[in-house]
Amino acid sequence: MAVDPRRASGLQPAALELSGIVRSFDEGDRQLDILKGANLRIQAGEMVALVAPSGTGKSTLLHIAGLLERPDEGDVFLGPVNCSDLSDDDRTAIRRNDIGFVYQFHHLLPEFTAQENIMMPQMIRGLSKKVAADRADELLAYMRLGERGKHRPSELSGGEQQRVAVARAVANAPRILLLDEPTGNLDPVTATYVFDALSALVRASGVATLFATHNLDLAGRMDRAITLQDGLVKDL
Numbered sequence: 001m002a003v004d005p006r007r008a009s010g011l012q013p014a015a016l017e018l019s020g021i022v023r024s025f026d027e028g029d030r031q032l033d034i035l036k037g038a039n040l041r042i043q044a045g046e047m048v049a050l051v052a053p054s055g056t057g058k059s060t061l062l063h064i065a066g067l068l069e070r071p072d073e074g075d076v077f078l079g080p081v082n083c084s085d086l087s088d089d090d091r092t093a094i095r096r097n098d099i100g101f102v103y104q105f106h107h108l109l110p111e112f113t114a115q116e117n118i119m120m121p122q123m124i125r126g127l128s129k130k131v132a133a134d135r136a137d138e139l140l141a142y143m144r145l146g147e148r149g150k151h152r153p154s155e156l157s158g159g160e161q162q163r164v165a166v167a168r169a170v171a172n173a174p175r176i177l178l179l180d181e182p183t184g185n186l187d188p189v190t191a192t193y194v195f196d197a198l199s200a201l202v203r204a205s206g207v208a209t210l211f212a213t214h215n216l217d218l219a220g221r222m223d224r225a226i227t228l229q230d231g232l233v234k235d236l
């Protein structure tokens with residue numbers, strides 16, 4: 001795997017670093033320049049809120065950080081590894097093993113129970129059913145969902161579904177956790193409850209977390225908040 005020599009020596013690398021990210025989209029006869037050299041560093045165990053108006057590029061930044069898209073220019077480092085140099089197969093392996101995603105809508109598999117949904121990414125990784133089930137039960141208990149493991153998503157409340165989605169995202173103990181409006185569909189009390197459970201998990205696991213939200217109360221409870229302005233990351 002490609003290790004960038006500039007990162008392998010000297011200062012401890014950030015868990016996630018975006019460097020000079022440029023991304024544009026063609027819209028008919030004009031070009032939308034969404035990211036124009038964005039830089040961002042997140043340390044292990046750090047929780048960073050991304051708060052910016054609709055259409056400024058939050059999802060685009062998360063997709064690039066999560067190796068779902070390649071930028072037009074710039075580099076994404078996970079620790080010392082420059083992911084820009086990697087093949088699509090290597091990027092997929094990193095995405096599966098080292099990065100967790102949570103979206104506004106839970107995207108749980110409807111025909112499987114909460115426990116099975118949390119087992120799924122572990123079994124795709126090659127862990128045994130027993131190991132995956134034990135880890136799922138541990139995460140369900142951590143998210144205070146111990147009684148809900150055998151329920152299907154349709155039998156859970158919105159807040160419970162999102163807590164299962166968080167548990168699934170961290171099932172493989174990722175180094176990076178990316179959340180795109182995970183509480184956007186929840187009432188404020190439930191959003192706070194989901195956030196509290198997530199935040200305890202982040203603190204306990206040391207995962208580097210980037211959390212896009214419009215909820216300023218939640219943003220204020222994270223280590224720091226950033227925004228996107230004119231295609232660049234700025235402190236909020």
Ligand SMILES: Nc1ncnc2c1ncn2[C@@H]1O[C@H](COP(=O)(O)OP(=O)(O)OP(=O)(O)O)[C@@H](O)[C@H]1O
Binds near residue numbers: 025032055056057
């Ligand atoms: N694949 C694409 N093709 C063309 N335009 C795109 C594509 N992806 C995003 N865009 C455009 O880029 C801009 C930024 O989109 P993005 O989804 O990143 O914004 P956002 O800040 O996450 O917005 P929201 O808060 O509404 O989810 C929007 O104008 C969007 O229409």
